[in-house]
Amino acid sequence: MVIERIFRARKIFILISIAILLLIIPFSLSVGAYNVTYLDVLKALFWGNSLSPDTTSVLLIRLRRVLAGILIGSVLGASGTAMQSVLRNPMASPFTLGISNAAALGVAVALLTGFGGSVRGVIISYSNPYIIPIFAFVFALIQTAIVLLLAYKAGLSERALVLAAIAMNFFYQALLSLIQYLKLNELQIALIVFWSFGDVGRVGWEELKILFISAFALSIYFIARSLDFDLMSLGDDVAYASGVNAKRVRLETSVVAALGASIVTAFSGVIAFLCLVSPHIARLVVGNSHRYLVPQSMLVAAILLVAADSIGRFILSPVTLPVGITLSLIGSPLLIYLLLRR
């Protein structure tokens, strides 16, 4: 039957994406300044072949990056899809809420107040490795709360949300520039700039646990909401007529997506582009039905992030490029290609 064919095709695409992701993992483990072959990695993974302690420790570090890439990709892919649906806007993402500038401001404030670490000459000494992520996270949350409150006052339409976010975003940008201009030295500014390049290498094992829990909870929530996302794209009235409170779904989704993106940003900097490009690629493959689109976007985002991180490790080897840069370099041509195809 035709219907079964449609659904089966979508499931097959999802399975293929899982396979691609699984194939990319050993590849990603094998590339980098320190040479390990794909085959050695496979042998170590499947047959437990022992490797030299050096190789093992390099592989562990790379494994951490890969896992971080998969989890961050899942969070950003799912959040991007959800935000595009509830804001009825193909350019939307949790970062539309202005999270990235707010988080950067948080980092600046952490440095300014001396909580983030003190500077003597050209040396920054960190007081605690968690201070900067916590400041970034808290500022992102404050921004989300303000935007949602403003949008709530204005009736929670998709337009209200976007306008409130844009206004606040410019405000934060101005504050950030002001602090940088008046109060911070070159080294601190460089640190903020460096922080803002998204990089999965900063994620440690402890952070991975937090990321795992967030990615798990967030994806369950978004998949459970998938039929509502289908309805949201038909308009608030239609959704309401079918028993779905569109404003509530919009509010809840923004909160969940913003939480996810804030956690990711606090740990790894700004990787906003992924939210934008992954849902579009996933949509080409499985269409706009969110039961399939949400998991497929998560997979596409994970694949892109792990692949971009691997490429960033060898393209200018021995320099490792932050994945945010590599991703935008790969992603923007992809997005333009998708645009021109229509």
Next chain:
Amino acid sequence: MVIIRVVDVEVRYDSVKALDSISFDVFEGEIVAVVGPNGSGKTTLLKIVDGILKPVKGSVYIDMKNVVDIPRKQLAKEVSLVTQSTYVVPGIKVIDFVLTGRRPHIDFMPTRKDIEISLNALKAVKADNLVDRDLTELSSGELQRILIARALAAEPKVLLLDEPTSNLDLRFQIEILNLVKSLSREKSLAVIMSLHDLTQAYRFSDKVIVLKNGRVYTIGRPDEVLTENVIEDVYQVRVRIDRVLKAIIPVV
């Protein structure tokens, strides 16, 4: 059996009074046409019955229960509204779209049964050959049938149609109205539809509600209600009525 009872309803949009002292009953399996000039309150009337708008005065009862007391999701199972316009997003297939109509019955994920019911709804409107088409690729006639299928997927007792025949060519107009008629007869579905074409109201309804400036001007069987005088009064247009052909022809 009375399935919809509207009692002395008044509706306001801020300061504008859109409906005033509206009362009528609709029976199971009955087709009611709502006619009246632009802005006379037809769409508002349908939204009131669907509980999307709340009256400032009076009440609407579905199955003897006051609409304001029925939880939204429960009401969505009993009443389906096909609106005048819908966002049509690219990338949504007909089957996905019709499945969204099952939302009031679905708690987590659609099951095989939900998919089957959606498919049957498509068959009922003779559009099951369109399942895998993109919504944006459909003609207006096809789209109108899909919209009705989506409404039917909720398995409602009441179907509300806002101008189901506008934008359609002559053949599709007749096709949609025949479809509505047979659905109503087979499933003893109560139907309220707004229409601009008085001839269609005459031919396809059991009862006509004539609205003028938000009030019921008159209500009753088509042949009783649709008279030269009523129409001239409501529309300021002189017409001739052919009782044999059941046609209402403007005299210009």
